[in-house]
Amino acid sequence: MAEESRTDGKPRIEGAVDQMHFLRDKLQKFQAKIMCDFEQRLSCMIEDVMQDIRQQELRAHEFRQFDSSVSRATNASATWHNRQQQTLSPATKPDVSDCPNGRAYAQNEATPKQQQQPQQWRQDQPQQRTRRQLPDKVFVARESYLTVLLQVEHMRTIYHIFSIILVMFLLNVIFYDYFVEGRINLGLGTFRSGLKRIHWVFGVWLLEHVFVLALYYAFQGWALVRSKLQSHKSLQHFWSNSCLIMYISAQLVFGYVSTSLCLKFQLPFVSACVLLLESTRLLMKMHAYVRYNAARVLLGKQKTDVELKDARPYLPPLHCYVYFLFAPTLIYRDNYPRTKQIRWKFALSRLMEIVAVAFFYAFIHERHIREYFGQFGKEALGPSQLIVKIFGMMLPSAVILLCGFYMILHSWLNFTAELLRFGDRMFYKDWWTSHTYDGYYRNWNVVVHDWLYEYVYRDLYTYVFKGSKVVASLLVFMISALVHEQVLGFGLQLFFPVMFMFFGVIGVALVFLMRSAPKTLGNICVWFTLVFGNGVMISLYSMEYYARRNCELRYEHWADHITPAIWRCYH
Template structure:
């Protein structure tokens, strides 16, 4: 990926697919090792192969199939598959439009001239709504359209990829319902194992948050070719602390949740964009090894040829 200087979208897709295969491999080994050691029984290869492509991260020898649950013909509904894949393409085009129309014009000249605090705040606020829309499109693209397309092609019956996270009144509930696939994997193979090994539930919860944040930071860092751990800070630290908040009223909590999601996404997009373009437009003022870990957007000196 780095050797061939792959573009952002290709890099992100490749990294996500690598993480997916790693999570599935761990799930397969973790689920079958106790049985293999005790009984010498291992699942057939076709079960492993089906699991690697099925829209789930928790391994099982048997999954519900659509023909078994509904009594319908086992034939794949290819029109439905095509419809979901068209939704994926439409979401990708809309995300591209939002980024090019509302994000790039604001940040691509970052570092070429001094930026006042008021201009910086205005830039961040102007991207709050587009960033929230990108988040919603990404959710629909991945957790609805993409996974339902694969579920239909494989006649996979369990299609509860998410719950009604948009109605939740706390961050703890949002984390459990936003992405059921990831939540189930973290609970089955991280949270439960930490508790079984003698760890407290609080320690298990903290490990789940920090591990998830580290993976998200890995994806963003290698996609953008920079180290700027704002995802880890927002998700692993701020998100972990906010998971203990209880607003009492579901309506108040839901409003607070939506505001936090949109503002948080706006901040993430803005901070990463500022750092990325600072590394394009600002001079390197320290040695290359330390420059990888020190944000250049904090002390930007414009490159002379671009001023």
């Protein structure tokens, strides 16, 4: 029996040893895999840290004005931050040093914010403290990113290279027109056709400013009548609600008239875009003024005379409002940082850049867009020809994107800012380094983004959706996409919501998809989607525009107006 137990125990011991060896091998492989992943992640983290150190050294030596730590320690006006938390919101504590009665208003604002607000607001305040406090817009005297970057010799060399490319493109167009067509056009045909009826646009622009100035006095009338009805709360609410309805109706009529005039006058694309963009800008300006100053009026008395019965709300003088209408910002303040003098050489350089890019656009239209799509609807077209045309427009579309950014957000806004001595020139940030679409949308157009954030997102986040950041952001995206589509649709006089799909659907999806992408890969993906998406979008709009003019289409049913002409021409 003892021998049998020894013989039975031996296989058991050997089986246990084999299991231990198997388990050890598995643990060793698992450990090796973990160490390999750890080493890869560690190397990526070390590479990111080393890259940040190299960028910091580069900023410290070449790009001194972009070093945030040095700028905050040496010159507070050189900061590149856009917002900060404030104890008093701009709606209750504006800077009024350049406006009359500013001193009396500042003394009146010395009391705490909680003492001026109604009892109901104080009761709701503990609930609002749990919600994330959104920072306020801060205006600081500073230059634009490219203005500072072009002070560095390396970046100035790249600027010179692009200038030479523009000159060579100009010579290419001149030689082509002279040797092929027997004349020199210089894109003037595009200017003549695109700027037709521009005098009508100028006349409408003047009438719009009459309406905008009338809003200033209408707002003053609402505030003064409301202050006189302090003892009659029911009448005060009725008056305020009636004025609110009239204000919303006036804004809707203002937008409707500008769009309907594009169709009535049959404005070409450039003239229509000028009218639509200027009308949209004035709408945003009016809402900014009303939204900012309405908070003052609703908070109570801001200006008190000797007798209590003469108490009136503080309202900014007319010159503050007029300056805001032409200032290159959509955020209202009573005054802004101002420069000491106008740099006429700087302003003239920006103006010449605007003219140069305008000619560049004319050349691209004549040599690429019209060349590729001018006969669309008349010529035979298969999938292979369509792909060739779309990919042939990729590079010109990328140039259109970059030149449009430079002409509007840098040259034009810096030109107007210099003439008005407007100090805060941060009209955009370093969007070209963005590795997510969150950063791209925030940094591409700071002027419009600030307005959407200040007057749409904050109100939706605070009052409508009660702290829901995602829903408020999605609604802001939808509003922005609709306005972009409205400008393009009425400018081209067609219904073709490609911009809405690219901006409001695909762009929103990319915001969530690219948040976890690595920096280098994310930046590559951002640029790829920008170049490819703009190439496809410009190609589709060009095809739809020429298809509606080249094809003899009938519009017998309402569906014919919304069916793309691209489809109807070839099917």
